[in-house]
Amino acid sequence: METLNFLxxxxxxxxxxxxxxxxxxxxxLGTVIGALPGLGPANxxxxxxxxAFSLGLPASSALILLTSVYAGAMYGGRISSILLNIPGDEPxxxxxxxxxxxxLKGRAAEALAISAIASFIGSLLATVGLVILAPILxxxxxxxxxxxxxxxxxxxxATLGGITGxxxxxxxxxxxxxxxxxxxxxxxxxxxxxxxxxxxxxYEGVDFIIAIVGLFAISELLFFIEMHAGEGFKKVSLNxxxxxxxxxxxxxxxxxxxxxxxxxxxxxxGAGASLGSFLSYTMEKKIVGxxxxxxxxxxxxxxxxEAGNNAAANGALVPMLTLGxxxxxxxxxxxxxxxxxxxxxxxxxxTQNAELVWGVIAALFVxxxxxxxxxxxxxxxxxxxxxxxxxxxxxVVTLVAxxxxxxxxxxxxxxxxxIGFGLLGxxxxxxxxxxxxxILGMLLGPEMEKSLRHALTISDxxxxxxxxxxxxxxxxxxxxxxxxxxxxxxxxxxxxxxAAQDKDHSIVD
Amino acid sequence: xxxxxxxxxxxxxTLTLAAQASAFEQSRTAECIAPANPGGGWDFTCRSxxxxxxxxxxxxxxxxTVNMPGAGGGVAFAHTIxxxxxxxxxxxxASTATTTRLAQGQFVGMDQDMxxxxxxxGADYGVxxxxxxxxxxxxxxLMDALxxxxxxxxxxxxxxxxxxxxxxxxxxxxxxxxEKANLPKVKYLAFNxxxxxxxxxxxxxxxxxxxxISEAQGFMESGDLKVLAVLSEERLPAPLDGIPTAREQNxxxxxxxxxxxxxxxxxxxxxxxxxxxxxxxxxxSDNWQDVMQxxxxxxxxxxxxxxxxxxxxxxxxxxxxxxxxGLIK
Numbered sequence: 001m002e003t004l005n006f007l008x009x010x011x012x013x014x015x016x017x018x019x020x021x022x023x024x025x026x027x028x029l030g031t032v033i034g035a036l037p038g039l040g041p042a043n044x045x046x047x048x049x050x051x052a053f054s055l056g057l058p059a060s061s062a063l064i065l066l067t068s069v070y071a072g073a074m075y076g077g078r079i080s081s082i083l084l085n086i087p088g089d090e091p092x093x094x095x096x097x098x099x100x101x102x103x104l105k106g107r108a109a110e111a112l113a114i115s116a117i118a119s120f121i122g123s124l125l126a127t128v129g130l131v132i133l134a135p136i137l138x139x140x141x142x143x144x145x146x147x148x149x150x151x152x153x154x155x156x157x158a159t160l161g162g163i164t165g166x167x168x169x170x171x172x173x174x175x176x177x178x179x180x181x182x183x184x185x186x187x188x189x190x191x192x193x194x195x196x197x198x199x200x201x202x203y204e205g206v207d208f209i210i211a212i213v214g215l216f217a218i219s220e221l222l223f224f225i226e227m228h229a230g231e232g233f234k235k236v237s238l239n240x241x242x243x244x245x246x247x248x249x250x251x252x253x254x255x256x257x258x259x260x261x262x263x264x265x266x267x268x269x270g271a272g273a274s275l276g277s278f279l280s281y282t283m284e285k286k287i288v289g290x291x292x293x294x295x296x297x298x299x300x301x302x303x304x305x306e307a308g309n310n311a312a313a314n315g316a317l318v319p320m321l322t323l324g325x326x327x328x329x330x331x332x333x334x335x336x337x338x339x340x341x342x343x344x345x346x347x348x349x350x351t352q353n354a355e356l357v358w359g360v361i362a363a364l365f366v367x368x369x370x371x372x373x374x375x376x377x378x379x380x381x382x383x384x385x386x387x388x389x390x391x392x393x394x395x396v397v398t399l400v401a402x403x404x405x406x407x408x409x410x411x412x413x414x415x416x417x418x419i420g421f422g423l424l425g426x427x428x429x430x431x432x433x434x435x436x437x438x439i440l441g442m443l444l445g446p447e448m449e450k451s452l453r454h455a456l457t458i459s460d461x462x463x464x465x466x467x468x469x470x471x472x473x474x475x476x477x478x479x480x481x482x483x484x485x486x487x488x489x490x491x492x493x494x495x496x497x498x499a500a501q502d503k504d505h506s507i508v509d
Numbered sequence: 510x511x512x513x514x515x516x517x518x519x520x521x522x523t524l525t526l527a528a529q530a531s532a533f534e535q536s537r538t539a540e541c542i543a544p545a546n547p548g549g550g551w552d553f554t555c556r557s558x559x560x561x562x563x564x565x566x567x568x569x570x571x572x573x574t575v576n577m578p579g580a581g582g583g584v585a586f587a588h589t590i591x592x593x594x595x596x597x598x599x600x601x602x603a604s605t606a607t608t609t610r611l612a613q614g615q616f617v618g619m620d621q622d623m624x625x626x627x628x629x630x631g632a633d634y635g636v637x638x639x640x641x642x643x644x645x646x647x648x649x650x651l652m653d654a655l656x657x658x659x660x661x662x663x664x665x666x667x668x669x670x671x672x673x674x675x676x677x678x679x680x681x682x683x684x685x686x687x688e689k690a691n692l693p694k695v696k697y698l699a700f701n702x703x704x705x706x707x708x709x710x711x712x713x714x715x716x717x718x719x720x721x722i723s724e725a726q727g728f729m730e731s732g733d734l735k736v737l738a739v740l741s742e743e744r745l746p747a748p749l750d751g752i753p754t755a756r757e758q759n760x761x762x763x764x765x766x767x768x769x770x771x772x773x774x775x776x777x778x779x780x781x782x783x784x785x786x787x788x789x790x791x792x793x794s795d796n797w798q799d800v801m802q803x804x805x806x807x808x809x810x811x812x813x814x815x816x817x818x819x820x821x822x823x824x825x826x827x828x829x830x831x832x833x834x835g836l837i838k
Contacts, residue, residue: 142708146709186581190670190671191670340546450700458698
């Protein structure tokens, strides 16, 4: 009952005209960002963070704007998957398998509509799951002492690579890089300066928002320049929508199954939306069996991964909000946003910032509804946006990012840093070193260090404090599983995902 | 970025301005630098004072808040000295965190005489608190335990080691008669914010919390936290008047975290006096009293010469205690 009350209060926050407007703007921007190939949800949120800051928005509005962008990007990802066979973001990959064949058969509008409905159901159910699960997890709040936090952060790093991650070594390299950058600035345990060389701007460390924008957005720009991908994609045509209630009912069970599976995948640290959509798709294929025509434009093949990936995206908010451990790249970016707003995610968030959290959760409900309403009638507009050549788009993105960064601190040094990080991001991507662990290293590194030192201060230097409670032992066990499982299950899963994709290409060719 | 003038406010402006006989004429718009990211205390000081300044018509145009984070206010301090030396339409938000860093030489090569201190418009007083079932139920009992064994009580607070929250413990400890040599041994764990530290105290992972009353209030009302003492001269106004002061418990420790402003050194005496008078008027206005009420700010009002002397005194005493405990050499 208490939860319901909080949720109603949350709606009171989310339904103010101002916040409603931000949710709508976020939903539209998010859909566009998700739809444009290359500019995934993590990038989109990263670019908009400085903007939200420089507009001087209150914390709740800024968060509502960005979570709507996040939800919108998950919706948008499917548009280019279906129309162009190019996933707008990684989780939308599975949507290509049946979405594009449907488009080829002249049923693009139906594919888009079905995926919009599936996305809606997925997000909606996952948000319900979030409402139920988050307060239960948050109840553990007071049991988290420094030792438990240290175990928790180790867990976050252990599961960084993800179950499907290929190269754990490169993930570790990236995380270490982030940890190294995080040591710059004042050490709050002793008050000493580290690596600041008497430069005042460095005293508070390197701002991770600048790092995020540089690593994601600026490196993206550099890739565009390198690929000469200036001209954009060929114009895609869209048929008139012809969707009956029967079609919707046919995919409904698929949506429900996909949502549940996706949500579970999202909640588990390290799994994320890509796995959510993959699992939903393969399970659906098994359940439907021979009567389906998966890979040749079966609507259920569109509904399953879409429900799965949207549910996973919202599911990933559970560990992010309650434990401060992000389950995906985009939630890592949202985590950065929270920390910059002076909101410490973690077990206490639901007690200390109840109004804000529930406002955001309510905004997810509202945002989803807005997205569904937007996506069916306005699909034509989004399709037109796809044909904007990147040569016009990328400069605008860069401009927005730079103005935003400068407006936060009014310091030109931050712009140099942003460019520096852009070059670094370009280099790392060339070396196939993932960027998200760098950000996580920067975000979680100081917290992890602090927890360890606090734990040891409390125990007067006795290391056994780190596994002296049942809770911490449990977290350590999950962390070890997170490190070992990729070696056991990872190769199998990867092979299957690759096989599914190959099959798709054979159809297209 | 300039915003359009709110013309409706000018009517009230002329009334209030007439009362001011000063020859100095303030420019149409002003700027307030908040030396931190949006969302913190300094940002709040700038935005709320800025709003009252325009609402009451002291500034006919707009008071723009500019966030300039870095070095705990050091970047803004340096900016004011080097780039804005005579800008009379600029105020910069400051607090006890500013004087603490000045005292400890953290703003390399800069000191408090390089700017002019305008005034303070309220304060957040220091508190020392424990969880509700703590063995220490008075500040005296807590200090006695520390006197017997300086590592027996572990404190948590929202500032870095050597920062203001840490110093509060040491100021109280010194007044309570803990041996000088033992003061540096008192364990203090630094957290990112007061709330985070309180959670650890309430959860039983730490023994005591040191911070501001505003941070403790919510947890005190929920009954999880027991505030042993407030570090103010007198008891705070209701509903906080049930908390004893440290002085009542024979520990002479006062620790206000004031919120106020400084202006550049090079402004004319008339301009400085204009800001002093304006801060006085803002403080006594209903608008500001309302802001204080809503945000838990306690009465604290010093301006002009009195405030400058106070700042100097606070810097001196923080310098003294920081040297004593070996934070600065």
